[in-house]
Amino acid sequence: MENLNTINSALKAVSLVRSATLDTLKFMANTYQSSKDVEAEMDPNKNNSYMGELSSLSNVLETRVRELETACTLLYPTLSSINLANTELIAQDPNYEKTTWYPDMVISYRWLSNTQEYSTLAFQALQTKFSKRNSRYRQRTSNRVIQNHNLNNHSIDIFIGQLQRSFDTMPIEVVRPFGVFTVLKIVLDRTLRAVIVLRGLVIEWVLVKSFEENFEKLTSNNLAKISERNPYATNFIDLIQDDTMDIWKPSRYKVFRTITDHCNAAILHFYAPFQMDSAIKYFLQWLRSYSTLFSAVCRKCDSRLLNDMPPTWHDFRTHEPYHFECRPY
Ligand SMILES: [Zn+2]
Structure with a gap:
């Protein structure tokens, strides 16, 4: 209910800003003169009164814009779009604006759903990578129970x-x-x-x-x-x-x-x-x-030593020896 009042006052502030803008623009349009006319008249009194009125109109406009800004800071987005089952009832609490439980829960919910989404993607990516590499072995072991790191x-x-x-x-x-x-x-x-x-x-x-x-x-x-x-x-x-x-x-x-x-x-x-x-x-x-x-030669440069080192890097798939500098990318 309190939120509804805030929205009302914000909408009023918008209409006040619009009317103040309209007043200012109307005044400027009605008092518009071509540059030749201005040079011909050059009446200092008339010029001063014009500037005074314009500045008072712009002051009003500025005040209205400030009011609108204040009204906007009191607004917050409605969070009812996420289904949080029974916890949604917290949002019905009349003291809702005074506690941060519900917004906090919505933020946690979003974190959790993001985590779930990313872990699903990671799971799929790992499975694809692993099954490509070891498809034959995977078929044999696919019926085996997945083991965790808490083995005895x-x-x-x-x-x-x-x-x-x-x-x-x-x-x-x-x-x-x-x-x-x-x-x-x-x-x-x-x-x-x-x-x-x-x-x-x-x-x-x-x-x-x-x-x-x-x-x-x-x-x-x-x-x-x-x-x-x-x-x-x-x-x-x-x-x-x-x-x-x-x-x-x-x-x-x-x-x-x-x-x-x-x-x-x-x-x-x-x-x-x-x-x-x-x-x-x-x-x-x-x-x-x-x-x-110490006996194998590097697959690329065909020599045993490079910078006084034997081929220390072995390809992960083919197990072929390479010097670290010669390894394929
Ligand atoms: Zn080499």
């Missing part, structure tokens, strides 16, 4: 055990120094060692080192020592902040630091939120291609 350790162990069979040349050791987080320690021929940190089956972090370096500080003996030294290191954050943990310390060789960077980029490429098991599988297949790191 036993299912992860079974899955890694199955995976180990198809990667028999690449020993995978499962350790859990951080409790819920599964860490895979991988040895690839005599070329490199890698740790892969999993949350459920999602790859969170990869660190690659040379074959002669190690991750010994991840063993349970060392973990016991850490616990003795810092009895409050009970959760993951405490443990990773402990300076004796080694999953963050990069390799001392530039080659393996570069490969670590490529691996962490590959995680994003292979990430498939709806089929995390196959994401790990494809990532490991790609990682296995590094067994020929």
Whole structure:
């Protein structure tokens, strides 16, 4: 009701502005003279009275426009177009103008519906991308229950055990120094060692080192020592902040630091939120291609070394080796 009064006064203000504008324009039209007549008359008194009347008319117009502006600030858009079920009753509250519940709810509703729309689009885009890449594998696994990242350790162990069979040349050791987080320690021929940190089956972090370096500080003996030294290191954050943990310390060789960077980029490429098991599988297949790191030649320049580096970048689809500078875009 209050809103209706505001609309009425705003409409009145509009008509007042219109009539004031009309008055001013009429006055200007009636007193119009050609420049020759003005020069002929040149009566200073007449000129002064004309200017006085014009300025009083424009003052009235200015006042009316200000009134209209004030009336407009009291108006707000009606929000009844969105169906909010029973919560619409809040809009009927006589104290509606005094609380911001309803407008806040409408804003939240719009946010939620936008989020829903974007997530649907993202879901479709990811599915298309993934099914294009792995259509054969997808058909086989389409009936499988979608797995989330809250898998228990036993299912992860079974899955890694199955995976180990198809990667028999690449020993995978499962350790859990951080409790819920599964860490895979991988040895690839005599070329490199890698740790892969999993949350459920999602790859969170990869660190690659040379074959002669190690991750010994991840063993349970060392973990016991850490616990003795810092009895409050009970959760993951405490443990990773402990300076004796080694999953963050990069390799001392530039080659393996570069490969670590490529691996962490590959995680994003292979990430498939709806089929995390196959994401790990494809990532490991790609990682296995590094067994020929120091013997394979670059596909583009056909040489082993470029800027003292072997071909450290491997194509995500074909697994072909390239120097980072030679990689196809
Ligand atoms: Zn090259």
